[in-house]
Amino acid sequence: MMLDVPIVLAGYGPVGREYAELVHRERAQWRDRYGVDLRVVAVRGRDTQAEVGAAVPPRVQWTAAEPLTDLLARTGARVLAQAVPSDGSDRPARDALAALGHGAHVVTATKSHLLTHWRQLDEAARRAGRSVRISGATGAAMPAGDLARSVLRGFDVDAVHGCLNGTATFVLDQLAEGVALEAAVAEAQRRGIAEADPAADLSGADAATKLRLVTGLLWGWDPADVRVELEPVRAARADPGHRLRQVAGARRDDPGVVRVEVRPEPVGSPLGALTGPEKAVRYDCGDAGSVTVSGGRSSPRGAARAMVKDTIGAVLEATAGLR
Numbered sequence: 001m002m003l004d005v006p007i008v009l010a011g012y013g014p015v016g017r018e019y020a021e022l023v024h025r026e027r028a029q030w031r032d033r034y035g036v037d038l039r040v041v042a043v044r045g046r047d048t049q050a051e052v053g054a055a056v057p058p059r060v061q062w063t064a065a066e067p068l069t070d071l072l073a074r075t076g077a078r079v080l081a082q083a084v085p086s087d088g089s090d091r092p093a094r095d096a097l098a099a100l101g102h103g104a105h106v107v108t109a110t111k112s113h114l115l116t117h118w119r120q121l122d123e124a125a126r127r128a129g130r131s132v133r134i135s136g137a138t139g140a141a142m143p144a145g146d147l148a149r150s151v152l153r154g155f156d157v158d159a160v161h162g163c164l165n166g167t168a169t170f171v172l173d174q175l176a177e178g179v180a181l182e183a184a185v186a187e188a189q190r191r192g193i194a195e196a197d198p199a200a201d202l203s204g205a206d207a208a209t210k211l212r213l214v215t216g217l218l219w220g221w222d223p224a225d226v227r228v229e230l231e232p233v234r235a236a237r238a239d240p241g242h243r244l245r246q247v248a249g250a251r252r253d254d255p256g257v258v259r260v261e262v263r264p265e266p267v268g269s270p271l272g273a274l275t276g277p278e279k280a281v282r283y284d285c286g287d288a289g290s291v292t293v294s295g296g297r298s299s300p301r302g303a304a305r306a307m308v309k310d311t312i313g314a315v316l317e318a319t320a321g322l323r
């Protein structure tokens, strides 16, 4: 039996466009492989929207946005996919809660409402028997969120550490080669790794945000209650055999605290061995040992791919809530 999956996509920037394109291009493949018929039926920008037939219409043909609940009801949407700015506006939270109330799953690359509305989203999703999937917000194509949410269930994870910001890794390596901070950041921006405003990349705030979300998935910490301690990236060199890394960490026996520090890691270790904008997260799992996940493209395409994976997972797996 084929499961029909109409999707409303909010946000048509780099990530949203990649998501719509992937769903359209690979639809037949997923029908055959998983028995799910994913189709984007409508896209929304800030104030406008368009219904999608064979392709997303050009922007000039988009019309004024109607209330999201009307659009969800009219299209019978089973999923709301969110790729809107993580700018602190309350609209992503309102939209996600409306979608859950309507009975749709939520798949998001947007981070800000997860930091502020974790509990409300989780409760609304559980009430509705629907999922909120956040892989795109926790490291793009690197499946760190999946390990925390489900793969390591029962592994008794007592600590998690990781390099979750590709800009920081790239810049620290450039600094070690004698490149000036400003030039290293400019190069990271030219490569599309660093944000236009790199403050959160360099301060550790972006890494802390991603780790707060991971600890929510792992231990049920509410990201809104997590205290963050940050050490910014600045020009410095490590001892021979080591590389400086921006490491975000949390321990189960130190609840509600995420620390980001710049520290030397042996070149042969999972974090020291990273190059360029690669990311990695290590889970210390007690008697099961350590499990590290690394790689996965950090780009709009990588984030869109993670959202597609989450969309398929949300409709096929019998989970509810964020975890």
Ligand SMILES: NC(=O)C1=CN([C@@H]2O[C@H](COP(=O)(O)OP(=O)(O)OC[C@H]3O[C@@H](n4cnc5c(N)ncnc54)[C@H](OP(=O)(O)O)[C@@H]3O)[C@@H](O)[C@H]2O)C=CC1
Pocket (backbone or CB within 6 Å): 010, 011, 012, 013, 014, 015, 016, 044, 045, 046, 047, 048, 083, 084, 085, 086, 087, 091, 092, 109, 110, 111, 136, 137, 140, 298, 299, 300, 301, 303
């Ligand atoms: N870029 C990347 O590599 C990654 C990005 N992310 C996250 O993904 C999200 C999307 O990023 P990106 O694709 O770069 O795009 P942007 O963050 O630049 O989002 C732009 C799009 O969002 C639309 N928009 C803004 N507010 C709303 C709203 N409330 N409802 C519907 N649409 C809205 C804009 O509409 P309009 O065109 O009308 O102005 C535009 O289409 C961000 O939260 C980002 O942090 C996550 C992982 C990687």
Ligand SMILES: N[C@@H](CC=O)C(=O)O
Pocket (backbone or CB within 6 Å): 164, 165, 166, 167, 168, 193, 194, 195, 201, 206, 298
């Ligand atoms: N600027 C970020 C991009 C992804 O979140 C980074 O450097 O990791």
